[in-house]
Amino acid sequence: MACVLVTGGAGFLGTAVVRRLARRGDRVIVLDNFQAGGSENLGGLGSNVAVFSGDMTDLDGLLALIRKHRVQRIIHAAAIVSTLPSLSAPSYVTRVNIEGTLNVLEAMRLGDVERAVHISSEETYGAFRHEPADEEHPVAPIAPYGISKVASEQLGRFYRTVYKTDFISVRTSWVYGPGFPRQRIPRTLIEAALAGRPLHLSCGGEARIDHTYLDDCVEGILLALDHPVHPFDVYNVASGEAWSTAEMVALVKELIPGADLSVGPGPLWYDDGLVVPPKGALDLSRAKRVLGYQPKYDLRRGLASYIEWYRRGQLPREN
Template structure:
């Protein structure tokens, strides 16, 4: 199978690409290498995939916002499946600069959908986000929960879902949107809470909690997210649908910080700062729909996952930590 992974040099995209390579697929990655965080981490992800399957892995540096680049990739590599992971991430960043996420997350997606339709792609998997929900009217979120995003980022992700649904309905392009709930794990973005907490604790600094620490998050381990994506190679269920991809439960940010402190053995106490604008108070996924349609079964609890991440961080600290600090 010839599979395009957009954003495949990033955290989630590189894990999806590596899993596809391990299954024997031909993978082309399109990534702009945007310096939203330290690009050296992305280069390391590309190198890892190249080592896995040098003759089945193709890297193209370019942006999904460039129509000519997108069209050339589909032409040159005979793309059959698309895993669309590329995005301008960051709820807080989008508040400061809404134009960039709009261009990448909406216009870029539209370029890909047009090319996928023209080239009769067999399936288009769109990476969406729990940020589409916004205020929690009830928990856990099921897919029927109102979608009232609190940030431009969330708006772009919900818009992308609508575009995917419409292309399924009017062009018969098989699309699925996966609503990720805070994905974490090895090689994760440096500007995430778990990375920051771990980095600070290992250098003897206290983790910084924004707000009172009682906000809750549904953190999803990267291996569970990869399994959900790969399941869509094996079924034609869920075309035109959006579904939650979450974990086995939730944790308060305060409890998360305390768990990282315990795992690192740091002699520190959390410190508190003002809450950040546009952050959701709570997130919690009902994954019943994904369980029914793609047999999704998250297996890694947040405490298990954090323990695994801290162990990975310590093993890779020499190269990873300077990049975390630089971001």
């Protein structure tokens, strides 16, 4: 039974990873500062999960935790996530995301940790120059969040080259599903439709994005964690399909009859000052070939599963 540290383990993605690890019998150590996710998100787990409060900028605390619990592997999900929050606090994002990753790498080196899987993002690509975008697509992020992820990946490569640290990055894309904490599609569309509220987005209908269901993302992360020897240090883990916002709206209306939803033309915007760059599908060939990754949820199935979660009476966590 391996001992796996999950940083950011009380957050949206981290919680799902922790639950999967716990179910399969791993010993799991959760480290979180509980700013984005509460300890209640981890309720009902067994004795093989231990939860600790701490900050990723505290190298001494991180290393002490790793040594005390003899951590063998790390899933590094702790970060200030998404582009929008990074616009208002770029220095904070830089400190938490880049310094936090550097501390993970140092703790791996000093604590003899076998491997870390770092949760990266398609935001590293910036505007897609071709589609589907494979891992060799140029990286040109447009905002502090994506920039921090590129820097983290590059630090991982440095440690991999100099110290032989096994640091693997998984580039996810617009992950959604039960418990998603932020006001973003498709959550906003589903909640409005189920509540019988009209929701008419003024623009964004033409934006094409690879939306990834939570279960598929977790599966890809664990495949990267478990793979014996990695020939690459980065993998795309997504759905492999891009849907426009207009197509998403049509699917939600089909799955929730009577929903009063619409979206205008043009691109999506992160806020009034920054447009979401042109995106598209991610190329999953590498993850499929090396890891055996195979997404199970296209957008229709993912939306249907998400809607069913709401209909069972679940409430989203606010962030």
